[in-house]
Amino acid sequence: MTEKSPIIIDLRFDRDSVLRALPEAFPGRPVIDMGDPENRSRDLSQAAYAVVWKPDPDLFRRASGLKAIFSGGAGVDHILSNYQLPDLPIVRFVDRSLTDRMSEWVVWQCLYHLRNGSIYTEQQRSRIWREIAEQPEARDVTVGIMGLGVLGADAAAKLKVMGFQVIGWSRSKKHIAGVETFDASGLEAFLAQTDILVGLLPLTEDTRGIYDRALFSKLSRTGVLGGPIFLNAGRGGSQKEEELAACLADGTLKAASLDVFVKEPLDRNSPLWAMPNVLMTPHAAASSDVRALFRHVEEQIGRLERGEPLQFVVDRTSGY
Template sequence: MSDKRPVVIDLRFARESVVSALRSAFPDRPVIDMGDPVSADRDLSEAEFAVVWKPDPELFRRATGLKAIFSGGAGVDHILSAYELPDLPIIRFVDRSLTDRMSEWVVWQCLHHLRNGIAYASQQRDRVWHEIAEQPEARDVTVGVMGLGVLGTDAVRKLKVMGFDVIGWSRRAKSIEGIKTFDAATLDAFLGQTDILVGLLPLTGDTRGIYDRALFSKLRRTGPLGGPIFLNAGRGGSQKENELTKCLADGTLNAASLDVFEKEPLPADSPLWTMPNVIVTPHAAAASDVRALFRHVEAQIARVEAGKALEFVVDRTSGY
C-alpha cells in the first residue's frame, strides 16, 4: 500500500475520457475520483493535490490538506472567479498537445477566411459553380494576435510560417523574434493595422468585455478581405456578445469565427448560430487531452517531491 497521500480528481470532462486516463495515471499514489459515486462521501482531508475543472464548490472546504491545485485547462478563471480558495499555488495546464491544437484552430480559421471559405460553403449548398476572382495571398493580410502567452506565441509563429503578416499585442510589452509587438499604450496602433483579429487573452478584470464595438471599430477597414474579421478562442467573457452580434450585422465586422461564448453551451436562440458570416465551434479549439493533463500533473508532483519549484504557477494578482 502506498504511503503517499491521495490526489483528488474533479473534472467536468467527458466521463469516459477521465476513467480511461486514470487507468494508467498516478500508479504510486491513491486517487479519489469525484466523478465516481462511491467517492461522494470520501474523507478528502488527506488529499495532497487536486486536479480540477469547474469542481464542486465544496471540494476546497473538504480538502483541507492540499498543497497545490492543478487546473484542467490552460485557463484558470473558472477557479479564480467562482470559489473561495485557500492560499495555495494554482497551476496552469501547459502542454505541447494543447498548444498545438490551439494553433491549428487559429491557422485553420485564418486560412478559411483568407480563401473565401464561407462563400464557397454557401455556394456548395446552393450548387453554384463560381470562382471568386479576388484572392489575396496570406502575405497581403495582417493577423493581429491579442494575448502572447504560451498559446499566443505559438500561434503567431505558425501563422508566420503560413505566410501571413503577423503582429502581436499583450498588456505588458513582449519581444518575439520576427514579430512586431504592441502593448497597452499602443493598442490603437495595433488595431489600426489588423485585418484578422485573434483573441487568445486570459479572462481577468482587465480583459472582461474587452472585445466590444469600440474596439472592433478601430480595426483596419481598407484591407484585402473586404473588412475586419474576428476570431476568439480565448475566453467568452472577454467579448460583449450583444455588441459583437450587431457589429457582424452592420458591417463593422466582416465575419467571425467563435469558439468561446459568454454562456456555454451557446443558447439555441442566439443569433450567432444562424448568421451567414459566422463560424461557431463548441469550445473545441484546444480540448484538453486528459492523459496529457495527468502526465503534466505527475511531472509537477515529481518536482515537488524532488524539492524543486512548481512550474506554471498563476499570479493571482494578474489572473494568469
C-alpha cells in the same frame, strides 16, 4: 515504503476520456475520482493535490489538506472567479498537445476566411460552380494576436510559416522574433493595422468585455479581405456578445470565428447561431488531452516532492 499522498480528480470533461486515462495515471498514488458517485461523500481531508475543471463548489472546504491545485486547462478563471480558495499554488496546464491544437484552430480559421470558406460552402449547398476571381494571398493580410503567452506565441510562429503578416499585443511588452509587438499604450496602433483579430487573452478584470464595438471599430477597414474579421478562442467573458452580434450584422465586422462564449453552451436564442458570417465551434479549439494533463500533473507533483519549484504557477494578482 511510505504511501504517496492521495490526489483528487474533479474534471467536468467527457467522462469516457477521463476513465480511459485514469488506469495508467499516478502509479502508486491513491486516486479519488469525484466522477464516481461512491466518492462524492468520501473524506477528502487527507488528499494533497486536486486536478480540477469546474469542480464541486464544496471541494476546497472538504479537501483541507491540499498542497497544490492543478487546472484541467490553460485557463484558471473558472477557479479564481467562482470559489473561496485556500492560499495554495494554482498551476496552469501547459503542454505541447494543447498548444498545437490551439494553433491548428487559429491557422484553420485564418485560412478559412482568407480562402472564402463561407462563400464556397454556401455555393456548394446551392449547387453553384463559380470561382471567386479575387483571391488575396496570406502575405497580403495582417493577423493581430491579442495575448502573447505560450499559446499566442506559438500561433504567431505558425501563422508566419503560412505567410501571414503577424503582429501582437499584450498589456506588458513581449519580444517574439519576427513579430512586431505592442503593449497597453499601443493598442490603437495595433488595431489600426489588423485585418484578422485573434483573441487569446486570459479572462481577468482588465480583459472582461474588452472585445466590444469600440474596439472592433478601430480595426483596419482597408485590407484586402473587405473588412475586419474576429476570431476568439481565449475566453468568452472577454467579448460583449450583444455588441459582437450587432457589429457582425451592420458590417463593422465582416465575419467571425468563435470557440468561446459568455455562457456555455450558447443560448439557443442567440442570434450568433444563424448568422451566415459566423463559424462556431463548441469550445473545442484546444480541448485538453486528459492523458497529457495527467502526465503534466505527475511531473509537477514530482518537482514539488523533490523540493523543486512548481512551473506554470498562476499569479493571482494578474489572474494568469
